[in-house]
Amino acid sequence: MGLIEGLPLHTYGLAVVAALALWAVYVFCGRKRRPGEPPLIKSWIPFLGEALKFRNDSTGLLLSFKQKYGDNFTLYMTGKYITFLMNPLQFGSIIRSNKHLEFEFSDQAGSKAFDFPPTVNEKFPELNEHLHRMYQYLLGKPLDTLSDKMMKTLQDLLKERFSQATDWKMEKLHKFCFTLIFEASFRTLYGSDPDSCNAVDVIGDKFIKFDAKFPLLALKVPIAFLGSTKRIRKELIDFFYPKKMSKCLEVSEVVQNRMDLFEMYKQLGEYDKAAHHFAFMWASVANTIPATFWAMYYLLRHPEALEVVRDEIDHLLQSTGQKMGPGYSVCLTREQLDNLVYLESAVNESLRLCSSSLSVRSIKKDFMLKLEGNLEISLRKGDWIALFPATVHMDPEVYEDPKNYKFDRYVEDGKRRTSFYKQGRKLKYFLMPFGFGSNICPGRFFAVNEIKIFLFFLLSYFDVEIMEDKEVRSDKSRIGLGIKLPDSDVIFRYRVRS
Ligand code: HEM
Numbered sequence: 001m002g003l004i005e006g007l008p009l010h011t012y013g014l015a016v017v018a019a020l021a022l023w024a025v026y027v028f029c030g031r032k033r034r035p036g037e038p039p040l041i042k043s044w045i046p047f048l049g050e051a052l053k054f055r056n057d058s059t060g061l062l063l064s065f066k067q068k069y070g071d072n073f074t075l076y077m078t079g080k081y082i083t084f085l086m087n088p089l090q091f092g093s094i095i096r097s098n099k100h101l102e103f104e105f106s107d108q109a110g111s112k113a114f115d116f117p118p119t120v121n122e123k124f125p126e127l128n129e130h131l132h133r134m135y136q137y138l139l140g141k142p143l144d145t146l147s148d149k150m151m152k153t154l155q156d157l158l159k160e161r162f163s164q165a166t167d168w169k170m171e172k173l174h175k176f177c178f179t180l181i182f183e184a185s186f187r188t189l190y191g192s193d194p195d196s197c198n199a200v201d202v203i204g205d206k207f208i209k210f211d212a213k214f215p216l217l218a219l220k221v222p223i224a225f226l227g228s229t230k231r232i233r234k235e236l237i238d239f240f241y242p243k244k245m246s247k248c249l250e251v252s253e254v255v256q257n258r259m260d261l262f263e264m265y266k267q268l269g270e271y272d273k274a275a276h277h278f279a280f281m282w283a284s285v286a287n288t289i290p291a292t293f294w295a296m297y298y299l300l301r302h303p304e305a306l307e308v309v310r311d312e313i314d315h316l317l318q319s320t321g322q323k324m325g326p327g328y329s330v331c332l333t334r335e336q337l338d339n340l341v342y343l344e345s346a347v348n349e350s351l352r353l354c355s356s357s358l359s360v361r362s363i364k365k366d367f368m369l370k371l372e373g374n375l376e377i378s379l380r381k382g383d384w385i386a387l388f389p390a391t392v393h394m395d396p397e398v399y400e401d402p403k404n405y406k407f408d409r410y411v412e413d414g415k416r417r418t419s420f421y422k423q424g425r426k427l428k429y430f431l432m433p434f435g436f437g438s439n440i441c442p443g444r445f446f447a448v449n450e451i452k453i454f455l456f457f458l459l460s461y462f463d464v465e466i467m468e469d470k471e472v473r474s475d476k477s478r479i480g481l482g483i484k485l486p487d488s489d490v491i492f493r494y495r496v497r498s
Contacts, residue, residue, distance in 0.1 A: 031081065036368065036378035038072040038083055041065060049076035058356065058479050059390050062086065066391075072377055078219060081383040082360070088392045088422055090371045091429045094361065094385060095437040097369055101361035101385065103439040113217035114279035115233060116272050123267055130261050135442030137254035144334055146188055146252055147449045153184045154457055155329060162462075163326045165495050170467060172489040173300070177293045181454065182207070185285050189255050190277075191248035203239050206232045211286055215477045233278075240277035242270055255280070287482040288447045291433075294354040294483070295347050295451050296458070298405045300466040300492055305346060305407035310459045312342045317460060324460040325496070337452055345410035345417075347451050348431060351483075352393045353405060355433035358480035359387045388480075389432035398422050398430055433483070462494040 033040040043049035053061050054077060062084060065073050071087040085091060094101065107128065111118045119128040138146070157180055162169075179200055186199040196202065213229045223230045245251070245259065258280065262273040299306045316339075317323065322330045338344070363383050368376045379385060394402045398420050399409070410417045410431075420430040434441035441447070458464065468491050474484035 031076075033074075034378060034380075036376070037380070038074050038377050039069040040074045040081075041069065041076070043076045047079050049078065051077045055476055055479050058358075058388065059394050062388055062391050072371075074383070081380070083377070083379060083383060083385045085385065085387055086391060088389075088395075088398070088427050088429045089425060091387055091436065093369055093371050094387065097367070098438055100364050100367045100379075102364050103361055109218055109220060110279060112220060113214065114275050114282070115237065116275035116279065117268075124265055127261075127265060131258070132442075134254060134257050134261065137252070137257055138442050138446050142253045143445055143449070146254075146446055147334065147337070147453065148331070149188045149250070149252070150184055150446075150450055151331060151453050151457075152329070153187045154180065154453055155324075157184055158457055158461055159326055162494070163496060165462070168493045168495045170491055170493045173297060173466075173492045174290075174293045174486055174489040176492075177296060177454075178204070178208075178289050181289045181292050181450065182285055184454075185288065185450065186281070187250075189252045189284055190245070190281065191251040191255075193244070193248050195247065203236055206236050207282075207285075210236060211282070212477075214282075214286070215481055218481055237271065237274045237278050240274040240281070242273050245277065284443060288450055290483040290485050291351060291354065291447065292451050292454050293486060295350040295455060297466075297472060297486070297490065298350050298353070298407070299346060299455070299459075300464060302405060302407060305405075306459070306464075309342050309346055309407070309455070312340055313456055313460050316340065324457065330457070330460075332453075332456070337449060337456075340452065340456075341411050341414070341416050342408060343452055343455060344448075346407040347448060347455070348410045349405060349407055351433040352399070352409075352431055354474065354484050355393070355482070356388075356390050356474075356479050356484050357433060357435055357482050359389070359432070359435045360384045361386075361437075361439075387432070387436065389429070392427075392430060392432070395422070398427065458494075461496065463497050464492060464494045467491040467493055 030042065031040065041050070045052075050061065054075075065075070065084075066086045071090065072083060072085055074081050074083045076082075085094065107118050107120050110116075117123070119131060121127075136142070182204055183198055183200040190199070209232050210229060213226050216226060217223065217229075223233065242259065242262070251259070255277070258276070259273075262268055262276065268276075299309060316332075316336060317330065320332075320336070322328070324330050361384065363379050363381055363385060365381045367379055369379050369385070370376050392398055396402050412419070420427050429436065434444040434447075470488075470490065472486045472488055472490050475487045476484075478484050
């Protein structure tokens with residue numbers, strides 16, 4: 001007989017009464033709204049609060065609260081009170097209040113998910129600041145070097161693997177994007193080990209398995225509850241041991257400088273350093289791969305858009321006297337890539353539709369947040385303040401017909417369009433797939449270049465067509481965590497252009 005069956009009936013009764021009493025205490029004696037604070041939306045569900053509703057339809061939920069409570073309100077979700085700012089005209093106020101706010105995720109949740117010791121820690125003086133300084137190697141000249149390397153690597157891979165496709169070949173689109181972006185990004189950032197096979201062949205499957213569990217790790221679910229994830233994470237981390245990495249040739253400046261920095265911290269073990277490298281590698285591809293998929297998927301579903309983008313690319317190749325194909329090598333300057341306004345607009349439009357980053361900062365002390373128009377709200381220490389840019393991306397006042405894909409939304413009179421309005425005022429923050437403020441994604445320029453380079457080569461090298469007439473939707477597990485994953489793959493076909 002099991003332990004539970006062995007208990008007398010009145011013990012069950014007592015347990016139920018105790019649970020109900022705890023729930024009643026939670027609901028009736030819980031937090032009260034203080035003067036000056038935004039409306040507080042209480043939930044009947046302990047710990048999870050509104051999390052499940054947020055997961056099911058985050059934009060719909062937040063917009064319904066906005067309608068009822070106004071531009072700012074506080075929700076309870078996953079054990080935290082989160083104040084949302086919904087009006088993009090007010091977003092600048094968070095950036096101006098940076099000194100009262102903290103970006104916990106990359107350090108606390110990041111250290112748990114990737115298993116490195118927290119960097120904000122007196123054991124590692126200034127490590128966090130130094131790591132942030134390393135992000136300069138993702139800008140300016142080093143960014144040009146990265147983009148050039150990405151261009152060369154991607155062309156080599158396309159020629160090596162797909163140049164035989166003179167007849168139509170079928171492939172799953174997400175798998176295709178995953179293989180190419182994973183391998184090309186990896187080689188661009190981490191170089192290649194002459195004695196080893198392609199990174200995607202060695203760790204690609206493990207990466208997919210780890211990535212699938214990442215949303216749970218980000219919610220701080222203990223890894224021990226996630227089956228084989230702990231073993232897989234260790235195998236991925238083992239791949240980045242300093243001894244192994246030192247064999248790699250042509251390592252990028254950003255990764256080399258991170259390696260050198262870690263060597264200066266004797267307190268960091270070899271496993272810790274490897275875990276840091278794995279975390280950075282995850283950040284460099286986990287969003288770029290699905291973002292590339294969506295950019296390509298929308299173009300395939302809209303042949304009229306694909307034609308305009310391809311014409312723009314062909315025109316650039318012609319005007320620079322370059323040719324794509326076996327035996328040729330194409331090289332583009334940053335300026336040339338930037339001038340492809342339709343290509344850039346198509347990438348931005350897919351980012352608008354597929355990004356769902358919840359940008360969260362934790363509040364270090366009680367303070368009054370000054371908003372535009374002499375408004376202010378009182379915020380509490382320990383709570384979070386959040387922006388959910390997807391609500392701006394889907395706002396019909398900002399974007400006409402927001403649910404529809406319009407590849408040229410960000411082009412006006414043949415030039416890049418940056419004027420979008422709310423309440424008659426020009427918006428500074430109208431497209432925010434990369435977060436905001438001092439913790440905005442440091443890899444954003446590289447990511448956009450990668451996607452553009454991928455589309456550039458694919459469209460100039462191949463004829464492409466979608467083979468399945470099905471609408472791919474987004475998987476809900478990644479809501480709030482960056483680019484949504486597709487809920488299924490879709491078959492397309494390609495052949496080398498004659
Ligand atoms: C489409 C691709 C990408 C998207 C949508 C994306 C999005 C984001 C977002 C939303 C954040 C958090 C910012 C915040 O909360 O305000 C972030 C952080 C970060 N991203 Fe990206 N990212 C992408 C590609 C990349 C690439 C290619 C790299 C590196 C080469 C990278 C490196 C990082 C790092 C290191 C952080 C943590 C920053 C910190 O600690 O402050 N990301 N990214």
